[in-house]
Amino acid sequence: xxxxxxxxxxxxxxxxxxxxxxRMYGYEITKKVRDLSAEQILLTEGALYPxxxxxxxxxxxxxxxxxxxxxxxxxxxxxxxGKKAAARKTGEFEEFVQAMYLVxxxxxxx
Amino acid sequence: xxxxxxxxxxxxxxxxxxxxxxRMYGYEITKKVRDLSAEQILLTEGALYPxxxxxxxxxxxxxxxxxxxxxxxxxxxxxxxGKKAAARKTGEFEEFVQAMYLVxxxxxxx
DNA sequence: TGTTAATACTTAATTTTCTTATGTATATTG
DNA sequence: CAATATACATAAGAAAATTAAGTATTAACA
Numbered sequence: 077x078x079x080x081x082x083x084x085x086x087x088x089x090x091x092x093x094x095x096x097x098x099r100m101y102g103y104e105i106t107k108k109v110r111d112l113s114a115e116q117i118l119l120t121e122g123a124l125y126p127x128x129x130x131x132x133x134x135x136x137x138x139x140x141x142x143x144x145x146x147x148x149x150x151x152x153x154x155x156x157x158g159k160k161a162a163a164r165k166t167g168e169f170e171e172f173v174q175a176m177y178l179v180x181x182x183x184x185x186x
Numbered sequence: 187x188x189x190x191x192x193x194x195x196x197x198x199x200x201x202x203x204x205x206x207x208x209r210m211y212g213y214e215i216t217k218k219v220r221d222l223s224a225e226q227i228l229l230t231e232g233a234l235y236p237x238x239x240x241x242x243x244x245x246x247x248x249x250x251x252x253x254x255x256x257x258x259x260x261x262x263x264x265x266x267x268g269k270k271a272a273a274r275k276t277g278e279f280e281e282f283v284q285a286m287y288l289v290x291x292x293x294x295x296x
Numbered sequence: 297t298g299t300t301a302a303t304a305c306t307t308a309a310t311t312t313t314c315t316t317a318t319g320t321a322t323a324t325t326g
Numbered sequence: 327c328a329a330t331a332t333a334c335a336t337a338a339g340a341a342a343a344t345t346a347a348g349t350a351t352t353a354a355c356a
Contacts (some may be wrong), residue, residue: 081282083193092290103333109289112221115283123314125335145311147322147333166290171193173283175226179219180276194341213304233343257351
């Protein structure tokens with residue numbers, strides 16, 4: 077997968093996943109995205125963790141630290157603003173894709 | 187249009203347009219994209235012109251300088267490699283969208 | 297006829313958002 | 327017991343955009 081295209085969609089992915097799954101931790105997100113996309117979209121840790129921190133700082137995510145053995149896992153959930161942002165960003169992505177299909181003159185498919 | 191999503195798709199847009207239209211100059215590309223996308227995708231000059239120069243430097247575009255009145259207009263066409271790149275990048279975009287729809291659990295629509 | 301808008305291209309500074317690399321540490325599996 | 331997987335963090339650098347400023351011609355309009 078030509079990963080340049082992922083630019084700008086990482087926040088959308090994170091918010092959407094949390095909306096559907098309810099509660100996830102970072103490492104779990106990378107695996108879920110890889111599985112759902114049939115290995116097409118592979119998130120890197122260097123992109124994911126800073127993105128989670130940013131979404132948290134912006135008030136979209138709530139964090140809960142849960143000890144698992146000797147490690148501490150950070151579970152994220154959507155704040156009320158995060159839920160709105162998830163819906164908004166998903167909608168914007170759909171609009172963008174439709175606009176791109178018009179520009180590229182592609183048949184909307186699958 | 188939340189323009190962050192455009193990141194990574196500009197080359198695809200340029201190559202695809204030239205594939206369909208044959209021969210275009212920069213300013214014409216911005217107008218065509220705006221029209222085709224119903225004002226949704228608005229290319230900025232600061233992004234477009236450097237992108238054209240880069241595609242040219244990489245051998246994907248051929249340039250022809252045409253005097254129009256006292257100005258010189260730069261018409262771009264696809265080189266043979268550019269045609270291959272247009273097809274490849276359009277295909278990659280479609281694959282990416284399909285992968286995103288799986289991750290976001292969206293119905294492929296319109 | 298003079299000002300505004302549109303046409304047409306260029307480039308520099310800055311910002312955003314990634315990749316790559318490195319670091320730390322625990323847990324599982326063969 | 328070594329390798330792999332789990333789990334998070336962050337710094338350096340690259341890529342690709344935005345914003346802004348510059349130059350200049352042409353068309354529209356009032």
